Amino acid sequence: MAQKLLIDMIKLRSALAENSDMLIPEGVFYQSLNSNGLKTIRELAAFRFTCRRCEDAPCISVCPADALEKDTEGIINRHTNLCISCKSCVTICPFGTMMTDFFRHHRNKDLFYDLTDRNELELFIRACPPGVASVTESDESPAENIYRLNDKVLVRDYLYTTETP
Ligand code: SF4
Ligand code: SF4
Numbered sequence: 001m002a003q004k005l006l007i008d009m010i011k012l013r014s015a016l017a018e019n020s021d022m023l024i025p026e027g028v029f030y031q032s033l034n035s036n037g038l039k040t041i042r043e044l045a046a047f048r049f050t051c052r053r054c055e056d057a058p059c060i061s062v063c064p065a066d067a068l069e070k071d072t073e074g075i076i077n078r079h080t081n082l083c084i085s086c087k088s089c090v091t092i093c094p095f096g097t098m099m100t101d102f103f104r105h106h107r108n109k110d111l112f113y114d115l116t117d118r119n120e121l122e123l124f125i126r127a128c129p130p131g132v133a134s135v136t137e138s139d140e141s142p143a144e145n146i147y148r149l150n151d152k153v154l155v156r157d158y159l160y161t162t163e164t165p
Contacts, residue, residue, distance in 0.1 A: 005115060005125075006136045006146065007041055009157040015129035016099060025127040029114045029152070039080070040112075042099070045149055047076045049157040051097045059089035059097075060135070115152070 005027070016022060026040040053074040060076070067082035068089060085103040096103045113124035125133040131155075139149045142159070149155045 002151075003135050003137055004139075004152055004154050005041075005121065005148075006134050006138075006154045006156065007045065008132050008134075009045055009155055010145070011156075012042075012129065012132045014101070015132065022129070023111060025124055026112050027121075027124050027153075028112050029134070031113055037094070038066060039078075041115075041149065041153055041155075043078065045155045045157060046097050046099070047078075049147060049159050050095070051076055052095050052160055059093070062088045062092045064088065071132045106137060 003060070012024070016024065022134070024042070026042060029041055053076075055069070057068070057070065060125070064086060065082045065084050067079045067084075068076055069079070071077050083103070087103060089155065092099045113120040113127070115124060117122050121135075125135070136154065138146070138154070140146060140154065142154065145158060146154050146161060148157045
């Protein structure tokens, strides 16, 4: 089975809660997976797994740059070319979908690691807080809160769902 990067968003949030000034390395795929501007794994995961997909999404209404919209699945998509990093969406979101530092390093390329490059992938894993990033041959495992973000990345997070068990 192909190797995948596993990002543990639960551990990452804990690490950030303990040290809110921490500079978080950002994993990105420069070539293929983020065709609509530079998107970090953290951003993609937050909108996919944490976001409640509000019907009248206040984050969209408050955005002064019209940078947010929903895709056909109701997942929020940020147009990076329009976003001015004002963080109004972070403040207004009632569910804390976006971490407080979400856009802090938006233009700081030193913290970005191109995960299409094996060396940068290893550097990214080492730069993350302990246990947050790892390589695995496992696949999605809802029992362990592990979900597939795309064909290269798994994310461990508490999945928001409207379905009753
Ligand atoms: S306000 Fe928060 S939870 Fe609601 S759609 Fe926007 S990001 Fe998602
Ligand atoms: S940071 Fe500001 S400009 Fe960017 S998406 Fe959020 S509300 Fe819109």
